[in-house]
Amino acid sequence: MQPTFLPAPLHRAALRLAHRLRNRWRRWRRVPLAGVSLVLSDGAGRVLLVRHSYGPDLWALPGGGIAAGEDPLQAARREALEELGCEIADLRELDVVDEEISGSPHRAHIFAGRLTGAPVPDRREVVEGRFFAPDALPEQLGRLVRPRLALWLGSEQA
Template sequence: MLIPASLHRLALRVGHVLRIVRWQLARPRIHGVSVIARDGEGRVLLIRQTYGPRHWVLPGGGVRRNEPVTDAAAREFKEELGCPVTDLCLLQVREEPLHGATNVVHLFTASLAGEPRPDRREVGAAQLFALDALPSVSPRTRARLRLL
């Protein structure tokens, strides 16, 4: 049985703050994935998370222990947006500071293979944007999109 969405979103916000504190203290090296997914018109899919800053960002998340990064990218996308991607292609691996941690980000490009449906728990909104008409995106997202 799932907990109510509103309680789940609250837990995510609290967990986000606790994770930041932990990373600031421990300064770990973490691995994540980020996916630049485009539709047939070349628009890029951006999401708004229910926790953290309100900027639009690229879908993605953490890599599990011993999980291949391509599998992690596909899993995170499917979990957050309820649709698969095709043609996953590693674009770049980059190290970025993230709240005191070193985040090793595996950045992928992909094609949308369905209609995105945000889970409304971790992802509050998802929308396709033309690259020349982007909304307010995080600096990190803007830098990643410049690689296209």
């Protein structure tokens, strides 16, 4: 769970500042990163997208960084619980992608699964979560969403 000693509005402001500083640090240091990206469905073929309190005002997939020594599968489960208050059923890894994020090399472990229960955004890091049909996605999508959804759709049809 996220720390709750800060009021949510102050926590969101701190996250926005930390996001900007982290991006500058990454561009300068080019430290390799590892993270998880979650394609989570509701069992009816719709996918969950979230809006974060920091960064551009775009819809994105839930996910986050992998802690030192943490297994990617455990990181995926932890991120869903922290950000959405939900467990994941049928969790499976779709792919591992090497890319660049914020000027640093990034290894993304892309997972798919089904949420058990209704997502409840933490209102600190994630301010909104909504399910969308793959053919009715919002226009304001993060640049990594469509390629990751294509992996998921390909795995669902296989």
